[in-house]
Amino acid sequence: MKRSPIKKVIILVSILAIPGFLFFYLLPQFAKNRYKSLPIFGEKVVASTFHTVKGKKIPDTIYHQIPDFSLINQKGDSVNWLSHKDKIVVMNLFYTDAMSNEVIKYIKQLSEGYEKKPLVRFLSLSVNPEDKSKIGDYASQLNAQPGKWDLLVGDTTSTYPFIRKGLMLDVIKEERKDKPSFIFGNKILLIDVQHRIRGIYEIDNPEARSRLEDEIKVLIAEYLRTVKDGR
16 A cells, blocks of 8 residues: 655654654764763761752762862972862972883973963972972973973971872881982872862873773763763
């Protein structure tokens, strides 16, 4: 039995409408879940306060946050969290006389890719307080621009507790006859705008470096979504 012209038109319109429906209605839903949220490292405590999601009360969680600090950069300026308000931060440890500064070389390369992207900043903290007299020249050799890539230094009474408790990293100073030596992990931290650690990466692992580069972009997307949603 032959279909009427009207039925043929209805079938044709339906077929053509399906791709449009999928694009305009379903694709945005998939796009919302494109990025899996990054973990938050450190101790967490369930608070006595609540927030509501779809009418259901859910306890708030207090996550580990890196405390504020006051350290000197390569220009002799004081740097703290206020200097990096609403910024995503990539942070590492180093010292100028280290036999190998692979992390610094990698951070230089990485920071150059974000030179014109103001949302991301880089902090490199020296574990040697004697670097205070050397850090200016060292930064010049690296072409590290203050405000974009700050090389920081302070005395051990303030920096070591900050490293161990705030950054959750290890550092050991070994006293030697000629000059002190420092032992610390070649790790890089990815820190969100709330000063929470969202990633810890081993510089010696190429897979970890690749993951860091991807997860910086994920954190940028997360922050921009948060700003857009007004949260």
